[in-house]
Amino acid sequence: MRLLTAVLRTIRNSRRLAIGLILLGLMVLLALLSPLIVKLIGGGKDPIELAAYEKWLVPGPGHLLGTDQFGRDVLAMVVKALSVSLQIGAIAGLISTVVGVIVAFVAGYKGGWIDGVLSTFTGILLVIPTFPLLIALSAYAKNVSLFQVGVMISIFSWPFAAKTIRSQVLSLRTRPYVDLARVSKARDLEIIVTELLPNLLPFIGVGFASSALGAIFGLVGLEVIGLGPGGVIDLGQIIFNAISTGALTLGAWPMFVVPIVLLTLLFAALNMVNIGLEEVYNPRLRGVAGE
Amino acid sequence: MTAEAPPVVAVDKSQDSAPASGVRAWLSRHPLAAYAIRRIGLYLVELWGALTIAFFFFRLMPGDPINTLIQTLQQNYIYNQQASAELIARYQQEFGLTGNLFSQYLKYMEKLVLHGDMGPSLINYPTPAQTVILRSLPWTIGLLGLSAVLAWILGVVIGAIAGWRRGKLGSRIATNLSIALSHVPYFFVALILVYIFAYSMGVLPARSAYDSRIDPGISLDFIGSVLKYGLLPGLSIVLIGTFSWILSTRMLMVPILGEDYLVYAEAKGLKGWRILTRYALRNCYLPQITAFGISLGFIFNGNVLVEQLFNYPGLGTTLVTAIQQLDFNTILGVTNIAIFSVLTAVLLLDLLLPLLDPRVKYWK
Numbered sequence: 001m002r003l004l005t006a007v008l009r010t011i012r013n014s015r016r017l018a019i020g021l022i023l024l025g026l027m028v029l030l031a032l033l034s035p036l037i038v039k040l041i042g043g044g045k046d047p048i049e050l051a052a053y054e055k056w057l058v059p060g061p062g063h064l065l066g067t068d069q070f071g072r073d074v075l076a077m078v079v080k081a082l083s084v085s086l087q088i089g090a091i092a093g094l095i096s097t098v099v100g101v102i103v104a105f106v107a108g109y110k111g112g113w114i115d116g117v118l119s120t121f122t123g124i125l126l127v128i129p130t131f132p133l134l135i136a137l138s139a140y141a142k143n144v145s146l147f148q149v150g151v152m153i154s155i156f157s158w159p160f161a162a163k164t165i166r167s168q169v170l171s172l173r174t175r176p177y178v179d180l181a182r183v184s185k186a187r188d189l190e191i192i193v194t195e196l197l198p199n200l201l202p203f204i205g206v207g208f209a210s211s212a213l214g215a216i217f218g219l220v221g222l223e224v225i226g227l228g229p230g231g232v233i234d235l236g237q238i239i240f241n242a243i244s245t246g247a248l249t250l251g252a253w254p255m256f257v258v259p260i261v262l263l264t265l266l267f268a269a270l271n272m273v274n275i276g277l278e279e280v281y282n283p284r285l286r287g288v289a290g291e
Numbered sequence: 292m293t294a295e296a297p298p299v300v301a302v303d304k305s306q307d308s309a310p311a312s313g314v315r316a317w318l319s320r321h322p323l324a325a326y327a328i329r330r331i332g333l334y335l336v337e338l339w340g341a342l343t344i345a346f347f348f349f350r351l352m353p354g355d356p357i358n359t360l361i362q363t364l365q366q367n368y369i370y371n372q373q374a375s376a377e378l379i380a381r382y383q384q385e386f387g388l389t390g391n392l393f394s395q396y397l398k399y400m401e402k403l404v405l406h407g408d409m410g411p412s413l414i415n416y417p418t419p420a421q422t423v424i425l426r427s428l429p430w431t432i433g434l435l436g437l438s439a440v441l442a443w444i445l446g447v448v449i450g451a452i453a454g455w456r457r458g459k460l461g462s463r464i465a466t467n468l469s470i471a472l473s474h475v476p477y478f479f480v481a482l483i484l485v486y487i488f489a490y491s492m493g494v495l496p497a498r499s500a501y502d503s504r505i506d507p508g509i510s511l512d513f514i515g516s517v518l519k520y521g522l523l524p525g526l527s528i529v530l531i532g533t534f535s536w537i538l539s540t541r542m543l544m545v546p547i548l549g550e551d552y553l554v555y556a557e558a559k560g561l562k563g564w565r566i567l568t569r570y571a572l573r574n575c576y577l578p579q580i581t582a583f584g585i586s587l588g589f590i591f592n593g594n595v596l597v598e599q600l601f602n603y604p605g606l607g608t609t610l611v612t613a614i615q616q617l618d619f620n621t622i623l624g625v626t627n628i629a630i631f632s633v634l635t636a637v638l639l640l641d642l643l644l645p646l647l648d649p650r651v652k653y654w655k
Contacts, residue, residue, distance in 0.1 A: 016470070120333065124340040129629045131595050132622065133345075135614045136352050217476055224478065225599050225611055239482070243600075248490045256486070260479045268471040275470055278542075 010202075010280050017276025023269035024209075027262075031083035041076040066254055068241060077238060078258050084146065085216050085234040085263075091150025092157060093212030099154075100161025100207060105192055107162075108169030119166070125159040134218055138227045149229055153215040160214065161207040168203045172196055202277045209270045220263065235259040327642055334638045341630045342403075346396055349622050356617040357382045360413055363616075385411060386620065403627070413618035414609075420620035423609065424628065430500055431598070431605035434521055435590035438528035443583050445529070446536020447576070453537060454544025455567050465537060473535035478596035481527035485600065488523060496520050498602040524601045528594065539582065543575035577648050581640050588636025591629045 011018050030037075066074050107118040137152055172178065173196075181191045197204075216235075222228045223236030226244065242248070242256035318325040357379055383389050387398055387410050402408040409420040450469075453462035489497035501507065501516040547553070548571065556566045591606065598607035606625055613621035 120336060120340070124337050124344065127337065127630050127633045128341050128345055129626055132610055132614065132626055133348060135595075135611065136349055136622070213474075221476075221478070221596055224596055243482075248486050251491070253486065256482060260482065264472070264475050264479060267474045267476075271470050271474050275538075 010277075014276040014280050016272045017280065020269045020272030020274075020276055023265060024273065027082070027266060027269070028086065030079065031086045034079045034083040037079050038076045041073055066252060068245070068247075068252075068255060074238075074254050074258070077233070078235070078262070081233055081235045081238050081259065082262055084232060085219070085236075087146060088150045088153070088219055088232075088234060089212035089216040091147060092154040092215030093208045095151060095154035096158040096161045096211035096215075097204060097208040099158040100165055100211070101204060103158070103162040104165035104169055105196070108166045109173060109188065109192060109196070111173075118162075122159045122162050122166075125156075126163065130156045130218070131221060134222055135225075135227055138222055138229065146232055149219060149232055150215065153218050154211070156218070157211040157214045161211050164207050164210075165200065165203060168200055169196065172199055202281065206270075206274050206277060209273065213267060213270055216263070216266070235263055323645065326645070330638065330641055334634060338631065338634055341634070342400070342627055343396070345626045345630065346399060346623060347392070349619055349626075350392060350395070352617065354617045356386065356413055356619060357388065359617055360416065386413070399623075409624040409627075410620040412613075412621045414612050414616050414621060420618075420624040423621055424606070424624045427604055427606050427609045428628075430603060431594075431607065432590065433517075434525055434598075434603065434605060435528065435594060436587070437521075438525045439532065439583075439586055439590055441525075442529045442532025443536055443579075443586075445533045447540050447579055449533070450537040450540025451544055451567060451572055451575075454541040454548065455563075455571065457541075457545065457548075466541060469534040469538040469541075472531060473538045475531055476596070477527050477531050477594060478600065480530055481524060481597050481600055484523050484527055495523055497523070500601075500603050500605075520601075524597050524603060527597060536579070540575060540579060543578060544571060547571055547574050577644070581644060584636050584640045585633070588633040589629075591632040 011021065068074055068077070103118055103122065107115040107122075133156060134153070137155075178191060178195055181195050186194075219228065219232075219234060220236030220239065223234065223240045224243070226240060228234075228237055228240065236259075238259050239256050242252070247253075247255045318328075360382065361379070380389075387395055387402075389395070390398075399410075402410065407421070409424075411417050412420040412423045415423050449465060453465045456462045457466075485497050488495040496519065501513060501520050505513050505516050507513055553566060553570055556570050561569075594605075595607035595611060597603070598605045599611060602608065606628075610622065610625045612618075613625070
């Protein structure tokens with residue numbers, strides 16, 4: 001309860017944070033309602049079936065965004081793809097965040113040679129260009145489930161989460177209340193859970209959202225160059241279809257513009273949350289500084 | 292451990308203020324040198340680690356490159372019978388695929404480090420991989436490098452003004468736009484731009500790096516064509532890049548604006564513009580130069596998606612072709628260049644920054 005009021009107060013203090021969270025919430029809601037929406041569009045039959053309608057129908061009252069090369073309703077596809085993309089992001093984000101948090105806490109809190117080894121390793125992983133590795137990995141993964149794709153992508157996104165959280169742990173570790181807890185003979189794990197974690201929650205949240213977005217976009221990137229795993233229709237797959245079937249020349253703009261707008265909104269929402277949090281936790285950024 | 296260790300050494304270790312002799316004492320008297328040595332050591336470890344991980348990762352990919360090569364040759368009617376074991380062995384020898392993985396690794400590293408040799412490429416057999424990469428390098432450096440420089444200049448100037456005149460309508464629009472768009476992938480903008488300018492209006496080319504009817508060379512026609520063809524991909528990178536630099540510059544500016552020395556400058560009756568450039572910007576341009584250096588290191592990654600969309604003959608396109616054909620030498624070549632350039636950029640900045648900025652202290 002106390003946590004909830006604190007969260008609400010934080011949101012009230014920053015309009016950007018509120019707008020960003022509302023946007024994210026709307027996206028998630030849309031994704032959760034996607035089965036219903038798809039049913040509504042179909043009106044009794046499946047609008048994403050091959051040859052459900054005429055192909056390349058122009059946007060109109062029957063099909064708000066028209067149909068694609070197989071006569072599937074684009075709006076229904078986009079809504080469903082959004083939920084797939086978000087699911088992959090959630091899986092990859094969760095895995096990266098958990099691994100990142102563990103690595104960051106062990107490194108940042110213990111310090112010494114453990115920190116040296118872990119940080120160097122994280123640094124090494126950060127400089128290897130991710131995208132070629134992903135392309136290579138897609139060679140293994142021809143027919144994989146949605147969950148496996150999420151796991152695959154999270155392999156590359158945890159170092160970012162670890163790096164961000166570690167720097168926060170380092171700054172918190174030297175705070176007086178942590179010293180006090182140490183002096184009062186609290187165990188390491190106890191200090192981490194009761195003193196450090198609550199203060200790091202917002203940053204962990206941002207880390208989660210960033211890795212999730214990174215994963216979503218990583219997959220979109222793979223799909224766009226035609227190397228995505230088969231059987232997973234996410235937003236990137238729709239963009240790729242649009243490019244490869246000549247939607248650009250046919251003027252079937254909804255097929256690639258709508259997925260791009262949705263993804264752009266996701267990026268924008270996350271950025272607002274990120275900057276809103278920075279402003280809340282670093283009041284000097286709000287206006288003219290004191291000191 | 293031998294029992295003959297002289298006791299003097301033990302004493303030496305326990306005293307921090309050792310007499311001025313030996314390496315340790317010299318290092319403690321030259322903190323900057325000690326820092327540089329440690330930093331270069333870390334650089335070498337990271338470089339070796341990254342190259343090694345990349346090597347094993349790509350080598351463990353499924354598929355047989357030699358088989359692919361022979362199939363390609365057969366499809367092109369260069370070779371029209373069953374490949375003999377002898378032939379396959381010779382190709383394996385040539386691509387460094389003989390022996391177990393570990394000995395292959397040692398051989399590869401030896402060639403790379405001692406001779407700068409990456410082995411033959413498969414996508415352009417028998418051209419060496421480094422030649423293939425060198426051919427695509429100028430396109431990537433030209434396109435991404437120029438765009439990065441332009442975006443940085445625009446972003447820092449607009450960002451500084453937006454921070455300076457915060458609260459004014461124009462800078463609020465600039466700030467909010469940057470917040471919304473600074474993390475959007477270049478590729479999205481590129482796709483929209485292509486649709487508008489190349490397909491709907493038909494005013495700009497959508498594919499390739501120059502007009503194929505013009506011979507490459509130092510001529511006005513060719514340069515004009517390169518610029519025309521590079522406009523769309525470049526524009527998409529500059530647009531988004533500018534937004535992210537605006538955002539970071541503003542973030543650096545705002546906390547500075549309340550500082551006493553700015554109030555003093557204003558009290559002296561200096562013009563606003565002069566205060567902005569001489570006083571306020573001086574404290575934010577260093578971190579921005581650092582960030583810029585690192586971003587330049589990253590251009591060697593080649594922007595795979597944008598290059599693919601425009602069919603631009605840069606590193607990114609080369610890399611995708613190489614991965615599709617399992618051309619290990621070229622794949623590793625491109626990733627090694629990317630790894631090397633990022634690490635080196637960061638190293639140089641870490642070494643230079645303490646010399647440029649007296650406030651930076653890396654050593655204890």
